[in-house]
Amino acid sequence: MSKVTDLINKVRKAQREFANFSQEQVDHIFYMAAKAANEARVELAQMAVSETRMGVLEDKIIKNNYAAEYIYNKYKLMKTCGVFEEDIASGYQKIYVPKGIVGAVIPTTNPTSTAIYKTLLALKTRNGIVISPHPRAYNCTVKAAEIVLNAAVNAGAPKDIIAWLPPKSSMEDTAELMRESDIILATGGGALVKAAYSSGKPALGVGPGNCPAIIDTTADIKMAIASIIQSNTFDNGVVCATENSVIALDDNYDAVVKEFENQQAYVVKNAADIKKIASKMMKDPVNGVVNPEIVGQDSQSLAKIFEINVPSWAKMIVVPTDSTDPKNPLAHEKLSDFVALFKAKDFDDAIVKQSELLRLGPGHTSSLFVDELVGADKVKKFTATANTGRLIINSPSSLGGVGDLYNFKLEPSFTLGCGASGGNINSENIAPKHLLDTKQVAMRRENMLWLRLPGRIYYKYGCIEEGLRDLQDDGIKKVFVVSDNFIWGAFGQKITHILEKYGMKVKAFTNVEPNPSKATTFKGAAEIKEFNPDAIIAFGGGSSLDAGKMMWFYNEYPDVKFEDLAIRFLDIRKRVVRFPTPKKVQLVCIPTTSGTGSEVTPFSIITDEKTHIKYSLADYALLPTIAIVDSQFMMGLPPRMTAITGADALSHCFESYVSVLATEFTRPYSLEGIKLIFKYLKRAYKDGTTDKEAREMIAHAADIAGIAFGNAFLGVVHSLSHKIGGHFGVAHGAANAIYLPHVIRYNAAKYEAEKQTYFPQFHYNDARERYCEIADALGIKGKTQAEKVDNLIKAIQDLFKSINLWPSTGAYGVKDKEFDKLVDQMAIEAFDDQCTGANPRLPRVEELKELFINAHYNKPIPKLVDTDTKKGK
Numbered sequence: 001m002s003k004v005t006d007l008i009n010k011v012r013k014a015q016r017e018f019a020n021f022s023q024e025q026v027d028h029i030f031y032m033a034a035k036a037a038n039e040a041r042v043e044l045a046q047m048a049v050s051e052t053r054m055g056v057l058e059d060k061i062i063k064n065n066y067a068a069e070y071i072y073n074k075y076k077l078m079k080t081c082g083v084f085e086e087d088i089a090s091g092y093q094k095i096y097v098p099k100g101i102v103g104a105v106i107p108t109t110n111p112t113s114t115a116i117y118k119t120l121l122a123l124k125t126r127n128g129i130v131i132s133p134h135p136r137a138y139n140c141t142v143k144a145a146e147i148v149l150n151a152a153v154n155a156g157a158p159k160d161i162i163a164w165l166p167p168k169s170s171m172e173d174t175a176e177l178m179r180e181s182d183i184i185l186a187t188g189g190g191a192l193v194k195a196a197y198s199s200g201k202p203a204l205g206v207g208p209g210n211c212p213a214i215i216d217t218t219a220d221i222k223m224a225i226a227s228i229i230q231s232n233t234f235d236n237g238v239v240c241a242t243e244n245s246v247i248a249l250d251d252n253y254d255a256v257v258k259e260f261e262n263q264q265a266y267v268v269k270n271a272a273d274i275k276k277i278a279s280k281m282m283k284d285p286v287n288g289v290v291n292p293e294i295v296g297q298d299s300q301s302l303a304k305i306f307e308i309n310v311p312s313w314a315k316m317i318v319v320p321t322d323s324t325d326p327k328n329p330l331a332h333e334k335l336s337d338f339v340a341l342f343k344a345k346d347f348d349d350a351i352v353k354q355s356e357l358l359r360l361g362p363g364h365t366s367s368l369f370v371d372e373l374v375g376a377d378k379v380k381k382f383t384a385t386a387n388t389g390r391l392i393i394n395s396p397s398s399l400g401g402v403g404d405l406y407n408f409k410l411e412p413s414f415t416l417g418c419g420a421s422g423g424n425i426n427s428e429n430i431a432p433k434h435l436l437d438t439k440q441v442a443m444r445r446e447n448m449l450w451l452r453l454p455g456r457i458y459y460k461y462g463c464i465e466e467g468l469r470d471l472q473d474d475g476i477k478k479v480f481v482v483s484d485n486f487i488w489g490a491f492g493q494k495i496t497h498i499l500e501k502y503g504m505k506v507k508a509f510t511n512v513e514p515n516p517s518k519a520t521t522f523k524g525a526a527e528i529k530e531f532n533p534d535a536i537i538a539f540g541g542g543s544s545l546d547a548g549k550m551m552w553f554y555n556e557y558p559d560v561k562f563e564d565l566a567i568r569f570l571d572i573r574k575r576v577v578r579f580p581t582p583k584k585v586q587l588v589c590i591p592t593t594s595g596t597g598s599e600v601t602p603f604s605i606i607t608d609e610k611t612h613i614k615y616s617l618a619d620y621a622l623l624p625t626i627a628i629v630d631s632q633f634m635m636g637l638p639p640r641m642t643a644i645t646g647a648d649a650l651s652h653c654f655e656s657y658v659s660v661l662a663t664e665f666t667r668p669y670s671l672e673g674i675k676l677i678f679k680y681l682k683r684a685y686k687d688g689t690t691d692k693e694a695r696e697m698i699a700h701a702a703d704i705a706g707i708a709f710g711n712a713f714l715g716v717v718h719s720l721s722h723k724i725g726g727h728f729g730v731a732h733g734a735a736n737a738i739y740l741p742h743v744i745r746y747n748a749a750k751y752e753a754e755k756q757t758y759f760p761q762f763h764y765n766d767a768r769e770r771y772c773e774i775a776d777a778l779g780i781k782g783k784t785q786a787e788k789v790d791n792l793i794k795a796i797q798d799l800f801k802s803i804n805l806w807p808s809t810g811a812y813g814v815k816d817k818e819f820d821k822l823v824d825q826m827a828i829e830a831f832d833d834q835c836t837g838a839n840p841r842l843p844r845v846e847e848l849k850e851l852f853i854n855a856h857y858n859k860p861i862p863k864l865v866d867t868d869t870k871k872g873k
Helices: 003-018 023-039 041-052 057-075 111-124 135-154 171-180 190-197 221-237 253-262 271-280 299-306 347-360 376-385 397-401 464-473 485-501 518-531 542-556 639-658 667-687 692-712 716-728 732-747 767-778 785-802 816-831 845-856
Strands: 082-087 092-096 101-105 128-132 162-164 183-186 203-205 211-215 243-249 265-267 282-284 316-320 338-344 363-369 388-393 440-443 456-459 478-482 505-509 535-540 586-591 603-607 614-618 626-629
Touching (some): 003 128, 023 111, 041 057, 041 111, 057 111, 057 221, 101 171, 111 162, 128 171, 135 162, 211 221, 211 397, 221 243, 221 253, 221 363, 221 397, 243 253, 243 347, 253 265, 253 338, 271 316, 299 316, 347 376, 363 376, 363 397, 388 397, 456 692, 464 586, 464 626, 485 505, 542 586, 542 603, 614 716, 639 767, 667 785, 716 732, 732 767
Parallel strands (some): 128 162, 183 203, 211 363, 243 338, 316 338, 363 388, 388 440, 478 535
Antiparallel strands (some): 082 092, 603 614
């Protein structure tokens, strides 16, 4: 018996046991495996980039996150065991049974995310799975499978339900795996997929992608180009649904070229360079085999391979060409950061060219940018003629094609069928069911948004009396107060007096530390449960409010694991772990500082006392019931604390204003908060004990900022601050003051190879324009946008200087040696911080490292380059 047969027999024995599991058992295993894979997203991405030497670390982190989170959310409620559909009157049932053993071939381009996706799919359908990793991605592929397996076994799955071929297995071993499996999931090159279909067993394979994108004259060209660049630079083009060709029409071709150049794509115009690219991009031009050296490479690496000069700012390469003939190498799939650009006479000619290009990638993916309403007839013609399984409209095709990210109904998948025309058994995104070839049109759609606030917000100097009196009208009899020793010692008697005056019994927990720990929240929750109050009052600075929120939560849900609540998510509606909402007890938040805005937000910052890691917990289940903002409690706030908390609130306003989730509902709050802080913060800092108006306005500004970022989220300023604070203890607001000017400059850049954050509402990076709106509101002038933003940065720096906030982390006692030792770790942690995903510019880990270094060593912030200046006008 061969080693492969022996391995398959072990998995088959486990699968026969697994086939008898209930839906409840399967769903628990599926959940635990998805959670484990999600938690390992960074480690696996680092392994994949290191081992394969292709792709982009940050995008591989996102793909691993997506493979766990989106697959889980799409199928978590799907019934896969026993009867799933029946009609008693008609007398029929449909019953799901597993196929048996899945033979899974994993590619080198997407090794860890594909392994996560395929193993989760197998677990959800009660199949066993044996993986054949690509030799150049063996270790990272096995590690991904091993993480899923361990989590599944710990959740009750049979121990051999997932397996993989041993190291240095031969092609014959993979062929034997295909012959002995019950069904094959084949992702890889054309030869491998052909072998899968020739194995004698059912195979779900994929064909090559060669997506052509038509840009119609009705399209939003700026958004179209941003989407194409975003798509091609996503993991350096290795997703098979990526646009490989762009077809512009005679009437908009020049505008398309100009916009590519405006958005830092390098359009090759030298005929000799175009010839070099064409000559070096294919390994086997006759059979359409791409040169493996170019796969997963960025524009600068491609320039070296092609032996051409490409500007350092270029995000990707655009190569004009005219022939769609298969003999033209530029008409083929590229799998890297460059596209071919074709010109069509009109829309009908563009359809013809698209059809010709699809001969080199039949059945896979096609793309159209168009005004859906004005160009409705063109959409209809496109969907009728495009010979593909995925027809992506107004979206980055790599991200739109994999499903459920820029659209709602396309299944999330890393195995995209090409149907009969592509030599595949299936045309859909591979999922738990596959019967027919299907055309699917995926229109770009935006997520539903909301503006969520506490049920009541009391504000004005002295409003504490009325706010607490209204608790009596709510029928409150017992109140548990969460605070710290200092605040309770200063104001506790006043709070207690008011509550007791209205007939309420009071108990206080006053041991909240400056960075509240898990242990503190669990201890407080236990005391709350014992006291059994009708309401909880969190009273103090942000630490007391954050601790109070988690005590409120754990009073009602003591068995929920903290580690589960802290799991990173891409979309708050699709996260693997959702917070249940406390319903039994009201939560009243009363701030005594003007910074965090925690009293009106769904956030809580809690520190793991063992690892010293700060966790930013976010869920609308943590939104307080009532907020009482009474500035009388802030009159004695020391100048230093006034400065730090004011800087925190200002950062909330700036980040929420340019966030990818910012809307017309949130930006007015952000802008008003900025205006109030610029007007009153220096007064509150200088005369805070006597200037009642300044104190009240800063208190209101912090609350307004909280409303803004509680609904629009934050960005990289906070990602950086969380890490420098967690590792070195730099006060959060002080850290924000350091990083805010650097991040504004970073977000407003137009001539750097920036990546756009992935969110369907966010069509293109408009941060520079948004910062100019803030400058206008503050009366800050400038002859150009760049100059105006530069002046805004200076105004912020001057404000912080006037309240004695220092411009570097080194000034706060962070030693160079310790900083240099941890900066790489902090950069990767900052990328994976929950706040990063809402930043308008998606940072690379190296860019975050550079921001850390520039801020630590107080390097001057370079001036921005204006559009006209860059072009030499």
